[in-house]
Structures are given as structure tokens and as C-alpha cells.
Amino acid sequence: MKLATWNVNSLNARMPRVVQWIEEMEPDVLCLQETKLADDAFPHLEFRALGYDTVHHGQGQWNGVAILSRVGLDDPVAGFDDGGPPDRDARLVWATCGGLRVASMYVPNGRELTDDHYTYKLGWLDRLAVLLEGRTPGRSHALCGDFNIAPGDDDVWDLAAFVDSTHVSAPERAAFDRLVGLGFRDVLRTRHPDAGLYTYWDYRGGAFHKRQGMRIDHVLVDGAAADTVSFVFVDRNARKGDKPSDHTVLMVEVEPA
DNA sequence: ATGGTGGCCCGGCCA
Numbered sequence: 001m002k003l004a005t006w007n008v009n010s011l012n013a014r015m016p017r018v019v020q021w022i023e024e025m026e027p028d029v030l031c032l033q034e035t036k037l038a039d040d041a042f043p044h045l046e047f048r049a050l051g052y053d054t055v056h057h058g059q060g061q062w063n064g065v066a067i068l069s070r071v072g073l074d075d076p077v078a079g080f081d082d083g084g085p086p087d088r089d090a091r092l093v094w095a096t097c098g099g100l101r102v103a104s105m106y107v108p109n110g111r112e113l114t115d116d117h118y119t120y121k122l123g124w125l126d127r128l129a130v131l132l133e134g135r136t137p138g139r140s141h142a143l144c145g146d147f148n149i150a151p152g153d154d155d156v157w158d159l160a161a162f163v164d165s166t167h168v169s170a171p172e173r174a175a176f177d178r179l180v181g182l183g184f185r186d187v188l189r190t191r192h193p194d195a196g197l198y199t200y201w202d203y204r205g206g207a208f209h210k211r212q213g214m215r216i217d218h219v220l221v222d223g224a225a226a227d228t229v230s231f232v233f234v235d236r237n238a239r240k241g242d243k244p245s246d247h248t249v250l251m252v253e254v255e256p257a
Numbered sequence: 258a259t260g261g262t263g264g265c266c267c268g269g270c271c272a
Binding site: 009010012013034036061062109111202203204205206207243245246 | 260261262263264265266271272
């Protein structure tokens, strides 16, 4: 199963490139983040015409997450299905695709270490971890999306540029490591421990061409499926050309187990 | 050099 994740930074702005990418790469499952669409504006029919079932959890002009699947899409769940209050933003959606329980996630950015949004980010990650502690045993899960966390020092182009910044702080990295401690494998880092594999480059200042990126989009796989990962691929081409997202695609080959 | 670019949609906010 080819499983991909892409923060598209507005599906309206990115739809031609998303369709072109799907036709070229033929993923079995594609997780999208930052669709910036209301649910009634999501192009379900256009994706259906390409062979994909879809689930979208949106709120309008900000956030929004989706899963596209051509290997089945069952038991969709929007947000934290934990009995607690609804999340303030549309940042999480689940579906079972070809036997794998898949999450498309858009973790809060955090903005600044002193910002209320940073507190929200850490709380969001804590709530996710608690939810995952109660996940169904014996089933494999894939957490796919924009985590807004660079888990290691090699995951930013220059650590000195991130002093006192979000994405690299100890509490954020502890939240990421907590997921690893729950049995989730960072499949890109596992297969490609080399530095410089980024998934996001700021639009500003020619960051992409200067290789000033960050590895903040991740696919984390648990259970028996984690041992079936046969390739992991950052598609830098999706960041090139006309009207790219500021994130590119991360794709993995994994067999549900 | 707290700039720069591109999304939201038309005045700034957010990434």
C-alpha cells in the first residue's frame, strides 16, 4: 500500500497540482492537511472520479484535514473520539483503509513559546497520546501529517536559527518521543538517518533553493505494519514549479498487518 | 535589516 501525506496549504489553491500528483503517483491512500475548506466545499466527486473514497473534516477558511483512499475507507471519525469536548479546530480525522487505521493530522503550529497557541499545541499532543494509549490492540495504525515538530537537531537546516523557537523545543520533542514510546516508528528517520531530508520550506527568501528546510511532516507506524515498510520517499518535485505548497509529499510503502 | 512570500479575501492575520 502506497500511503502519502501532504500539507497542501489550501486545497482550492492546490487542486490542479493535487490531481496531477495523484494521476502520476497513484497513491492508495493520501492524507491531506490545511485544506482550508468547509465540508460542503470539499471536492468529493472529483476525487471519486479518480477512484478515491474520501472523508474530510473542515471548518472553513483555516485548518481542515482529509483522507483519500482507493483501498476502502471505513469507520471515519472526525476529531478526538474520546468523549471530551470538541477540539477548537478541525485538525484530526481517522479512517480504516485497506486494514490500516489511518490518521490525517494537522498539529497546531504553536506560534511562539510564550503564546497561548503553544499551550494549545502541547495540550493537543497530550490529548492525542492519551487517545492512542487506549487504541485497539493488535491493529496497526499510521499517524500521518504535519506534526509541526522537528524531532531531532538534524531536522532543521540550522539549529542556531531556532533558539527559543517552536518546533524544536524540549516539550514538543518530548511529546513526539512519547508517541515513539507508545510503539510508533518514525519511518523516514528509521530508513534514512541522513540529515537534510526536509518536508517544509518557507515561501520567503528562497528557502527551498537554499535548502533551508525542516522535517516536520511525518508518518508514524505502529504494530506489525511498522516492520513491513519497504520504502520511504520525500517527493521534492512537489515543492517545485508553479504554485507549490510550502510543504511537499512524504510517501511510504507499507503493508497493513 | 523583524525582512521575505503566499494563503485567507481586501485589511491585516497566519503560516
